[in-house]
Amino acid sequence: MYDPTVARLTYRALLGRRRALILGALPLLLIAISVVVRGLAGADDQTASDLLGGLALATMVPIIGVIAGTGAIGPEIDDGSVVYLLSKPLKRPTIIFTKLIVAIAVTMVFSALPTLIAGFILNGNGQQIAVAYTVAALVSSIAYAALFLLLGTVSRHAVVFGLVYALVWEALFGSLVPGARTLSVQQWSLAVAHKVAGGDLVTSDVGLTTATVLLIAVTVLATWYAGQKLRSLTLAGEE
Amino acid sequence: MAVEQPLQPAAATPGDQTRIHNIGYRNYDGPRLGRSYATRSLYSQSLRGAYGLGRSVKSKVLPMLLFVVMCVPALIMVAVAVATKLKDLPVDYTRYAIIMQAVISLYVASQAPQSVSRDLRFKTVPLYFSRPIETADYVRAKYAALASAMFILTAAPLVVLYVGALLAKLDFADQTKGFGQGLVSVALLSLLFAGIGLVIASVTPRRGFGIAAVIAVMTISYGAVSTLQAIADAQGSSGAIPWIGLFSPVTLIDGVQSAFLGASSAFPGEVGPSNGQGVVYVLVLLGLIAACYGLLLRRYRKVGL
Numbered sequence: 175m176y177d178p179t180v181a182r183l184t185y186r187a188l189l190g191r192r193r194a195l196i197l198g199a200l201p202l203l204l205i206a207i208s209v210v211v212r213g214l215a216g217a218d219d220q221t222a223s224d225l226l227g228g229l230a231l232a233t234m235v236p237i238i239g240v241i242a243g244t245g246a247i248g249p250e251i252d253d254g255s256v257v258y259l260l261s262k263p264l265k266r267p268t269i270i271f272t273k274l275i276v277a278i279a280v281t282m283v284f285s286a287l288p289t290l291i292a293g294f295i296l297n298g299n300g301q302q303i304a305v306a307y308t309v310a311a312l313v314s315s316i317a318y319a320a321l322f323l324l325l326g327t328v329s330r331h332a333v334v335f336g337l338v339y340a341l342v343w344e345a346l347f348g349s350l351v352p353g354a355r356t357l358s359v360q361q362w363s364l365a366v367a368h369k370v371a372g373g374d375l376v377t378s379d380v381g382l383t384t385a386t387v388l389l390i391a392v393t394v395l396a397t398w399y400a401g402q403k404l405r406s407l408t409l410a411g412e413e
Numbered sequence: 414m415a416v417e418q419p420l421q422p423a424a425a426t427p428g429d430q431t432r433i434h435n436i437g438y439r440n441y442d443g444p445r446l447g448r449s450y451a452t453r454s455l456y457s458q459s460l461r462g463a464y465g466l467g468r469s470v471k472s473k474v475l476p477m478l479l480f481v482v483m484c485v486p487a488l489i490m491v492a493v494a495v496a497t498k499l500k501d502l503p504v505d506y507t508r509y510a511i512i513m514q515a516v517i518s519l520y521v522a523s524q525a526p527q528s529v530s531r532d533l534r535f536k537t538v539p540l541y542f543s544r545p546i547e548t549a550d551y552v553r554a555k556y557a558a559l560a561s562a563m564f565i566l567t568a569a570p571l572v573v574l575y576v577g578a579l580l581a582k583l584d585f586a587d588q589t590k591g592f593g594q595g596l597v598s599v600a601l602l603s604l605l606f607a608g609i610g611l612v613i614a615s616v617t618p619r620r621g622f623g624i625a626a627v628i629a630v631m632t633i634s635y636g637a638v639s640t641l642q643a644i645a646d647a648q649g650s651s652g653a654i655p656w657i658g659l660f661s662p663v664t665l666i667d668g669v670q671s672a673f674l675g676a677s678s679a680f681p682g683e684v685g686p687s688n689g690q691g692v693v694y695v696l697v698l699l700g701l702i703a704a705c706y707g708l709l710l711r712r713y714r715k716v717g718l
Contacts, residue, residue, distance in 0.1 A: 200629060211644055214644065214650075237625065237628070331475065342515055
């Protein structure tokens with residue numbers, strides 16, 4: 175199911191040349207802000223929770239997920255070089271699965287790790303906040319990577335749709351329409367984080383069981399459908 | 414060509430063998446429209462392209478959708494104001510763009526790479542520069558086109574609000590003043606956003622990557638700034654709030670319009686910049702726009718050669 179060569183090529187496509195620097199800029203910014211906040215406000219659990227929840231989990235993880243998830247397959251489909259990959263004797267689901275693993279790994283390294291570091295800087299893991307948000311970032315990395323990888327195979331405008339989902343649906347609709355929160359990767363991962371932290375600082379609108387079931391369902395379904403989609407891929411010409 | 418050519422002695426009768434045939438090519442002797450015409454064409458094509466006009470149906474969907482999403486709340490507000498006979502519009506003209514910033518950011522993120530990244534990827538930039546236009550013309554045309562497209566996007570809802578306000582028989586002088594201030598503010602916003610979007614997009618030939626990079630700069634900087642402002646507000650150090658606001662495009666516009674354009678600030682605790690700070694805001698804003706233009710000129714000085 176896992177092909178090292180495809181994985182190596184995908185890593186190169188995602189992190190090669192200057193792209194790793196751009197991806198690395200976001201986590202660095204988060205850590206820099208946490209240092210500033212710690213200096214300004216001192217260690218405060220509420221502040222730490224606001225910052226990690228508002229900036230790290232709500233903005234950074236989805237954006238890195240979009241870049242890694244769609245970037246793992248989108249550009250190849252876009253410039254047509256995916257045919258060379260598809261003509262190799264590899265199962266299409268294997269290609270998708272490998273690319274998913276790479277996308278998950280990249281998203282985790284560039285979003286969950288800095289979240290953990292920022293959490294420790296902000297309040298030294300008081301009330302398990304750093305660990306809780308790191309777990310949330312890890313869990314949502316998997317779901318985001320799978321979702322956005324699927325988008326990358328379905329649409330040529332995957333990045334835009336991914337961002338619309340991440341920013342408009344989760345952030346804007348989620349704050350206006352309570353029902354939208356049930357269908358949000360962010361809330362599902364918060365439910366898991368709530369279980370880890372146990373306190374009242376990390377809360378979610380979704381129950382743990384629902385969240386886990388939905389997370390697994392979305393990840394598996396998205397991966398499966400992306401594999402199916404790749405089996406019958408038609409290469410569209412440039413508009 | 415397997416035919417063996419007999420070797421001719423070099424000295425013997427040169428010119429007998431070579432001959433130029435006239436195969437009927439004709440010179441172009443119509444009017445040459447020149448550099449400014451080419452620049453204008455590039456401008457109008459880019460502006461149309463920013464709304465998908467003259468492109469495929471698929472690429473019309475997103476800009477048109479965002480345009481509709483931008484205008485619908487204004488229509489609803491106007492309808493409410495007319496129906497319930499409000500004394501004032503529910504939202505200030507200057508505040509509207511701040512509320513809809515996610516849509517505006519998405520628009521600039523999707524259209525800035527569309528405008529420049531594809532030229533880089535398909536290596537059409539050298540073809541442009543083989544025409545009479547020069548680097549500065551290309552940059553000016555692209556910048557002006559995207560800024561105009563953004564201005565159309567942000568000013569249209571204001572026009573809706575203004576017409577609605579007049580239909581609802583709100584105070585004419587008051588509304589006109591607010592409308593004018595709103596237009597100035599969205600014009601500045603369009604210039605700033607278009608500049609930032611183009612600078613980022615012109616670095617990468619990959620459209621998808623450009624979109625993500627632009628949106629990341631817009632939302633992460635806003636997220637970071639508003640989080641820091643909220644913390645500063647909670648810590649009681651409200652003097653720091655306006656200074657923090659200098660570091661993201663949206664709060665920069667917010668600061669300028671609340672200092673000079675009569676807007677109420679969207680900063681936490683409504684602590685807008687004072688007049689002195691407002692001058693700094695305007696200087697930073699104009700500096701950023703000039704810097705974007707300069708960076709674009711620098712980028713295109715060498716590109717494709």
